[in-house]
Amino acid sequence: MHTIIRKMPMFLQDHNDPNKLVFFYQRSGMQLGAEGFTVGLLLAFVTNVLVLVRNLTAQRLVILLALFVSFWAVKKVVYLDDWKTEYGIHLYLPSSWL
Numbered sequence: 392m393h394t395i396i397r398k399m400p401m402f403l404q405d406h407n408d409p410n411k412l413v414f415f416y417q418r419s420g421m422q423l424g425a426e427g428f429t430v431g432l433l434l435a436f437v438t439n440v441l442v443l444v445r446n447l448t449a450q451r452l453v454i455l456l457a458l459f460v461s462f463w464a465v466k467k468v469v470y471l472d473d474w475k476t477e478y479g480i481h482l483y484l485p486s487s488w489l
Contacts, residue, residue, distance in 0.1 A: 399424045433457045
C-alpha cells in the first residue's frame with residue numbers, strides 16, 4: 392500500500408548498463424517497491440498456491456527455494472535499511488536463554 396500511495400517505481404534502469412534493472416537501490420533518499428514486495432509475494436505464493444500442489448517432493452523443493460530467496464531478500468532489505476538510516480539491527484536474546 393505504501394508503494395502505491397507514494398508512487399514508487401518497482402525497479403530502475405541501471406545507469407552503468409542500460410540492459411540491466413536495479414531492484415534494490417543502494418543510495419539514501421529513495422526506496423524501490425521491490426524491496427518491500429519480494430518477501431510478501433513469496434509468502435503469498437507459499438500460503439495460497441503451493442498448498443494446492445499434490446506432489447510432496449515438488450512442495451518441499453519450492454518451499455526450500457522460497458526460504459532461500461526470502462532469507463536473501465530480508466538480508467538485503469535489512470542491509471539497505473542499516474546503510475540508509477545508519478541504525479543497526481541487533482539480535483536480542485534474553486539472559487535466561489544464554
